[in-house]
Amino acid sequence: MIAPLLFMAGIGLLLGITIALANIFFSVKTDPRIEEVEDMLPGANCGGCGFAGCNAFAKAVVLDAVEPQKCPVCSKEEAENIASHMGMSVEFDTPYVALVKCCGDNSDSPERALYNGVTDCSAALLVAGATKSCQHGCLGMATCARACPFNAIEIDEKRHIAIVHPELCVGCGKCVSVCPRNLIDMVPKSAPVHILCSSPEKAVLQKKACSKGCIGCRKCSKLDPESIKMDGFLAVMDYDNYSTNTEIIDVCPVHCIYPSLEEK
Amino acid sequence: MEFFTLLISSILVNNFVLSKFLGVCPFLGVSKNVHTAMGMSAAVTLVMTIAALVAAIVNTYILVPYDMGYLQTLSFIVIIASLVQILEVVLQKLSPPLYQALGIFLPLITTNCAVLGVAVLNVQNNLSILMSTWYGFSSGLGFSLALLLFSSIRERLDLANPPKSFEGVPIALIAAGILAMIFMGFSGLV
Numbered sequence: 001m002i003a004p005l006l007f008m009a010g011i012g013l014l015l016g017i018t019i020a021l022a023n024i025f026f027s028v029k030t031d032p033r034i035e036e037v038e039d040m041l042p043g044a045n046c047g048g049c050g051f052a053g054c055n056a057f058a059k060a061v062v063l064d065a066v067e068p069q070k071c072p073v074c075s076k077e078e079a080e081n082i083a084s085h086m087g088m089s090v091e092f093d094t095p096y097v098a099l100v101k102c103c104g105d106n107s108d109s110p111e112r113a114l115y116n117g118v119t120d121c122s123a124a125l126l127v128a129g130a131t132k133s134c135q136h137g138c139l140g141m142a143t144c145a146r147a148c149p150f151n152a153i154e155i156d157e158k159r160h161i162a163i164v165h166p167e168l169c170v171g172c173g174k175c176v177s178v179c180p181r182n183l184i185d186m187v188p189k190s191a192p193v194h195i196l197c198s199s200p201e202k203a204v205l206q207k208k209a210c211s212k213g214c215i216g217c218r219k220c221s222k223l224d225p226e227s228i229k230m231d232g233f234l235a236v237m238d239y240d241n242y243s244t245n246t247e248i249i250d251v252c253p254v255h256c257i258y259p260s261l262e263e264k
Numbered sequence: 265m266e267f268f269t270l271l272i273s274s275i276l277v278n279n280f281v282l283s284k285f286l287g288v289c290p291f292l293g294v295s296k297n298v299h300t301a302m303g304m305s306a307a308v309t310l311v312m313t314i315a316a317l318v319a320a321i322v323n324t325y326i327l328v329p330y331d332m333g334y335l336q337t338l339s340f341i342v343i344i345a346s347l348v349q350i351l352e353v354v355l356q357k358l359s360p361p362l363y364q365a366l367g368i369f370l371p372l373i374t375t376n377c378a379v380l381g382v383a384v385l386n387v388q389n390n391l392s393i394l395m396s397t398w399y400g401f402s403s404g405l406g407f408s409l410a411l412l413l414f415s416s417i418r419e420r421l422d423l424a425n426p427p428k429s430f431e432g433v434p435i436a437l438i439a440a441g442i443l444a445m446i447f448m449g450f451s452g453l454v
Contacts, residue, residue: 004332011322011339015346022350026357052368 033062033086040082042073061086095189096171098153098164102138102183103196103256105159109134109210122180134209136199138162138183144175191242193249195220197256200234212256220248220257267398269454274402276450280378281410283447287378291411292436294369301415307366308411309404311351311373312382315344316400319383320393333387340383348374378407414443 038058049071051057060066061082068074068082069090083090115124115131121143124130130139140160145153152168153175155161166189176184183198195214199206203215216233227243228235237243249257278284281291287308294304319340327333352370355363363370373379382403386396417439426435 003330004335007326007330007332007335008338008342011342015342019346019349019353022353026353028356028360056368 031062034058036085037061037068037082040078040085041071042078044073046073096173096186097166097169097189098144098171098173098175098184099187099194099196100138100144100153100162100164100179100183101185101194101196101198102134102136102161103258104134104137104210104212105156105161106132106140107159108212109137122178125180132160134199134213136181136183136201137210137213138181143178143180144184147174147178149174185239187237187239188242191237191239192244193237193242193246193257193259195228195235195237195257197234197254200232202233206233212254214256215254217253219251219253223248223251266395270395270399271402271405273454274399275406275409276447277454279406279410279447280381280403281407282444284381286381287376287407290369290372290376291407291414292433292440295411295415295418295436297419298412298415300369301411303365303367304369305404305408305411307369307373308376308378308407309401311344311348311370311376312379312404312407313397313401314351315340315347315379316382316386316403317393317397318343318347320386320391320396323383323387324393336384336387337380340380344379344383345374378403410443410447414440417443 034055035058038055041054041058043054045053049057051060057066057071061068065088067088067090068086069076069079071079074082080090109132111131112133113128113131115127117123117127119141121130121139121141124139124141129135132139138161140155140162142153142155142162144162145151145155148169149172150168150170152165152170154163154165156163171186171189173186176186181198187194197212197214199210199213201209201213203217206213206215214234216230216235218230218235220235221228221230224243224245227238227241228248229238230236246259249259274280280286281288290304290308294300322339322343323336327335327339348370352363355366355370382400386399389399391399418436421435421439424435430438
């Protein structure tokens with residue numbers, strides 16, 4: 001009973017001492033900042049940065065001046081801490097999110113016919129231009145939602161419209177190219193107001209097609225001529241110089257201007 | 265002659281990965297490209313040889329005389345894990361380029377079942393200390409051969425155009441199966 005205990009304790013002790021000795025005799029002088037940076041990292045060892053682990057990433061930060069915000073787990077403060085420790089400056093890219101520029105659901109823009117085909121926007125579009133009255137609006141058949149790797153796009157099954165959840169969207173832009181009606185744009189996350197219509201039709205036709213479509217009345221662009229430009233009969237937000245004026249929400253007679261990305 | 269037989273046997277006939285199915289995790293995990301596969305092969309061969317030697321010494325001089333054979337698995341795991349740690353520290357000092365080349369693979373080997381497998385099989389086959397070391401080394405070579413072959417196959421598979429449902433891991437597993445069957449052809453060799 002005692003012998004195996006002694007043996008295991010002995011072997012553990014012996015090996016432990018050997019490792020300790022090896023550490024002393026074979027110690028390699030490394031840049032102390034590498035260890036400091038590694039301590040400041042979250043230590044998830046996830047490899048999300050593209051390096052072999054937190055240690056490798058810390059080495060890259062110290063030796064190759066890789067930016068600390070490349071670590072996807074680091075919060076903004078943590079990345080700033082590391083950067084100030086290293087005497088670097090951090091520049092965060094403006095976060096972008098996807099925006100579906102259509103707010104007319106099937107109660108605003110009723111179905112023209114019954115479609116029984118494959119539930120896919122591109123497929124539906126092949127059959128006489130899909131069934132939605134508006135020829136420019138969101139079909140809500142989840143082509144974009146299926147393309148999203150982060151499940152950030154939800155399809156409201158009853159209203160047949162795509163809704164982007166900005167807190168889940170990382171701005172990868174995969175949905176932009178799959179929308180057959182080119183309704184999705186990448187917009188700055190910080191933009192407070194959005195014009196959710198992409199239809200350039202004249203007011204008369206627009207009224208028939210969708211009750212929430214932009215009729216080109218110019219009320220919003222008069223309030224904020226700097227950032228809202230008219231493209232024919234459609235008001236378009238210039239996201240390089242976006243409007244922060246929330247009054248334009250209330251002046252829109254068809255209510256296609258929305259404050260947040262979430263509800264529509 | 266005995267040495268030669270053991271070498272051929274452990275490389276081709278009783279290949280650790282392809283006929284004993286030990287060390288399958290790195291076989292599938294680090295075989296995406298030949299370069300990393302070479303690093304892994306070198307690390308595994310090195311650790312296997314040293315681990316086989318030390319485990320055989322501990323077994324012959326401590327475990328067998330004091331009748332503590334049941335502690336084999338436990339003590340071997342402790343020995344292998346510490347060996348890898350020591351090896352890492354020593355390599356970092358003595359040969360930084362080799363340390364860089366082995367990189368992340370060295371600590372990963374700590375839990376490689378092929379290394380433990382060598383130590384345990386040595387005991388089961390009653391090999392002497394010298395033969396144990398040789399067996400560890402040649403098994404390492406066998407592992408390297410399998411890993412290098414498989415990684416070069418996978419590099420080509422990446423460029424191939426298999427049916428959609430077979431892309432990636434499924435076709436790699438099928439290739440591994442075929443490779444194992446090919447190695448069965450060596451079974452009459454020794």
